Amino acid sequence: MKLRISVKNLKEIADLLNTIVSEAKLTLKKDGVTIKAVDPAHVAMVSLEIPSGSFEVYDLDAEEDISLDIERLKSILKLASSGDVISITKEKDRLKFEMGTIVKTLSLLDNNTITTPRVPQVSSESYVVVAKYELEKGLKAAEDVSDSIRLTLTANDFRARSLSDTEESEMILSKELLKEIRCEESVKSSYPLDYLLKLVKSLSSTDSLKLSFKDDYPLTIEFEFGQPAKGSSDGYIKGIFLLAPRMEQ
Amino acid sequence: MEFKTAYKIPASLCIRCRGAKMLCGLSYCPISVKNLLQPKIARFNGTEISGSTPPSIFVGRYGYPKVNIYPSAPNIHGDTSGYEDPSKWMNVDMEEFLSMRLSLLRGGMEVNVKNISDPGKTLQDIQVMTLSEKPVEVEMEFTKNINNAKIVLDEHVAPMGPSAPVKKLTIGNGKIEGFVERIYSEDDLLAVEGINTMYRRGVDVTRISKILSVGALGVRKQRKAVPTRWAITAADKNVSDQLTDEIKEKPQLGEYLAYVRKTPGNLFTAILSPRNWMFEWGEAWYPGSTWNQWSDTPFVEIDYEMYGGRKDYPGIGGCYYASKLAALEALKGLNRQGSATLWREIYPGFNLPVGVWYVRENVREMFRSKPERFSSYQEALKYIASFLTVPVNKWRQKSGLDQILYYGGLDRFL
Numbered sequence: 001m002k003l004r005i006s007v008k009n010l011k012e013i014a015d016l017l018n019t020i021v022s023e024a025k026l027t028l029k030k031d032g033v034t035i036k037a038v039d040p041a042h043v044a045m046v047s048l049e050i051p052s053g054s055f056e057v058y059d060l061d062a063e064e065d066i067s068l069d070i071e072r073l074k075s076i077l078k079l080a081s082s083g084d085v086i087s088i089t090k091e092k093d094r095l096k097f098e099m100g101t102i103v104k105t106l107s108l109l110d111n112n113t114i115t116t117p118r119v120p121q122v123s124s125e126s127y128v129v130v131a132k133y134e135l136e137k138g139l140k141a142a143e144d145v146s147d148s149i150r151l152t153l154t155a156n157d158f159r160a161r162s163l164s165d166t167e168e169s170e171m172i173l174s175k176e177l178l179k180e181i182r183c184e185e186s187v188k189s190s191y192p193l194d195y196l197l198k199l200v201k202s203l204s205s206t207d208s209l210k211l212s213f214k215d216d217y218p219l220t221i222e223f224e225f226g227q228p229a230k231g232s233s234d235g236y237i238k239g240i241f242l243l244a245p246r247m248e249q
Numbered sequence: 250m251e252f253k254t255a256y257k258i259p260a261s262l263c264i265r266c267r268g269a270k271m272l273c274g275l276s277y278c279p280i281s282v283k284n285l286l287q288p289k290i291a292r293f294n295g296t297e298i299s300g301s302t303p304p305s306i307f308v309g310r311y312g313y314p315k316v317n318i319y320p321s322a323p324n325i326h327g328d329t330s331g332y333e334d335p336s337k338w339m340n341v342d343m344e345e346f347l348s349m350r351l352s353l354l355r356g357g358m359e360v361n362v363k364n365i366s367d368p369g370k371t372l373q374d375i376q377v378m379t380l381s382e383k384p385v386e387v388e389m390e391f392t393k394n395i396n397n398a399k400i401v402l403d404e405h406v407a408p409m410g411p412s413a414p415v416k417k418l419t420i421g422n423g424k425i426e427g428f429v430e431r432i433y434s435e436d437d438l439l440a441v442e443g444i445n446t447m448y449r450r451g452v453d454v455t456r457i458s459k460i461l462s463v464g465a466l467g468v469r470k471q472r473k474a475v476p477t478r479w480a481i482t483a484a485d486k487n488v489s490d491q492l493t494d495e496i497k498e499k500p501q502l503g504e505y506l507a508y509v510r511k512t513p514g515n516l517f518t519a520i521l522s523p524r525n526w527m528f529e530w531g532e533a534w535y536p537g538s539t540w541n542q543w544s545d546t547p548f549v550e551i552d553y554e555m556y557g558g559r560k561d562y563p564g565i566g567g568c569y570y571a572s573k574l575a576a577l578e579a580l581k582g583l584n585r586q587g588s589a590t591l592w593r594e595i596y597p598g599f600n601l602p603v604g605v606w607y608v609r610e611n612v613r614e615m616f617r618s619k620p621e622r623f624s625s626y627q628e629a630l631k632y633i634a635s636f637l638t639v640p641v642n643k644w645r646q647k648s649g650l651d652q653i654l655y656y657g658g659l660d661r662f663l
Contacts, residue, residue, distance in 0.1 A: 040556030042524075042658035118663055120659050147649075217662075242659060247655075
């Protein structure tokens with residue numbers, strides 16, 4: 001096996017996974033890598049499709065699963081410069097990372113110790129496509145108010161509101177400020193704020209996010225990130241983030 | 250030595266009450282404490298004592314890094330180990346507990362915490378005294394009459410008697426287990442490794458915290474004295490971290506376990522749930538309890554952590570780590586992983602800061618009792634709600650884990 005990928009792409013993948021897990025199983029297939037991870041509380045789930053076009057070199061001996069400690073991977077990536085391209089090879093039960101003048105190895109974890117999450121089948125007719133920086137502003141505004149945020153979607157706008165006994169925070173994005181909106185009947189649901197903030201902060205190269213939900217229902221966020229390798233047209237990484245609702249009591 | 254309450258209690262109340270009805274609103278009777286204290290300090294002239302220390306040590310935090318370190322002892326000889334054994338304090342009433350603790354007379358000396366790494370003879374004697382598993386004979390001469398000094402009450406540290414600067418200190422021989430001696434003599438052993446080894450060998454966190462406080466642990470050159478209040482939490486936290494790693498390897502519980510414990514002025518409840526490790530500690534202080542003297546509704550405060558742990562110090566303080574240790578010990582005893590939701594209610598009249606030991610020992614005792622078993626969180630919640638006096642919805646609104654346990658996160662949509 002030999003892979004070459006930009007430090008930027010790999011770092012963004014690791015940062016995103018690390019918002020919900022510290023270990024993950026990667027499924028290496030002919031056309032790319034897929035990853036599914038659920039946080040230990042079963043509140044949030046990430047699934048990623050990393051096409052072979054995200055890699056400078058994507059050369060497999062066989063399709064296989066490999067499991068990694070994401071925090072250890074992140075500390076290896078700290079040794080690289082942001083412009084580096086990293087070479088990854090597998091030697092028995094270790095991965096070898098070569099970047100510039102540094103060579104580091106990382107022991108693989110036993111695949112059986114990482115559970116593959118079952119993915120809930122959720123779907124909603126209503127969705128909104130919003131600029132990431134707009135949503136991030138709204139989430140940050142709510143951060144010191146409450147640990148939960150209520151999203152409301154109507155035919156005309158998208159709102160994110162947090163309430164405490166003494167304070168309130170609301171982001172209102174009217175139709176003109178949204179990239180896309182589809183909603184026939186208004187929907188609302190609350191979500192834990194910290195998961196959303198961590199997700200948005202980890203996605204450094206994403207421009208826009210597609211959010212779909214309905215009343216008291218999981219939130220689905222779809223996004224693309226990363227940079228295709230040179231010469232590849234379809235090398236963006238596709239991600240789906242699922243988040244359980246916070247129910248009103 | 251005088252033991253006085255902060256305000257005057259009219260004699261008419263005491264005459265009608267006679268220590269039985271708590272008419273003054275305190276959780277203990279000051280007159281009974283005084284009467285019980287008397288024989289313990291009877292032969293005491295105020296400037297010198299001779300007694301058996303359990304061993305007992307207190308390290309202050311004011312003026313850090315220049316702090317006061319206080320070996321202490323009652324003015325009696327014999328087996329005084331009960332004076333420093335929180336597991337025994339639960340079985341005596343508050344008056345007996347207070348009179349025992351307040352008779353621990355403290356001889357203080359100022360020390361820079363860093364000077365512990367190369368202690369002089371006196372500090373070394375104090376360290377060796379603290380390491381002992383059995384009481385040690387101590388003689389102290391004070392520069393001032395200790396009868397004129399004040400007593401200390403602190404919510405983290407068990408109450409202790411008055412102090413005076415020590416002029417002369419003579420410490421007898423203690424008895425130290427070989428492995429404790431080796432940890433003390435080792436030059437390069439990290440403090441956390443010393444703590445974990447002692448815990449594994451059966452040394453309780455209370456004693457570990459004392460050994461840590463006198464700077465007897467860690468890499469020799471970096472050893473420091475640690476104020477008692479911080480040392481207690483450091484011991485609870487370090488042992489908890491170790492136990493957390495251990496229980497994460499265990500299979501999940503098979504059902505929901507609910508525990509309840511009532512003590513004078515307190516209610517403790519717990520639900521252990523069949524999920525990955527998570528922890529929550531909540532306290533509801535009624536008006537008229539130690540930390541809610543002026544409002545007119547119970548105040549609920551909750552801190553929690555998810556599977557990955559917390560990065561910041563919980564606002565609730567040392568009780569968080571003391572209760573977490575007790576919950577982890579319970580899960581370890583069951584050989585299972587689970588989520589622990591612990592809530593405590595503190596009622597009016599419980600108005601004396603007694604120390605975090607009270608939480609640790611009562612939560613431990615609660616987990617020793619037989620739990621009620623349920624197949625759902627909702628049923629377990631209903632059971633503990635029948636004991637809680639704060640409405641269960643108020644608890645649930647403040648809870649960090651309730652949402653996940655009640656609604657099941659994403660699992661509900663599978």
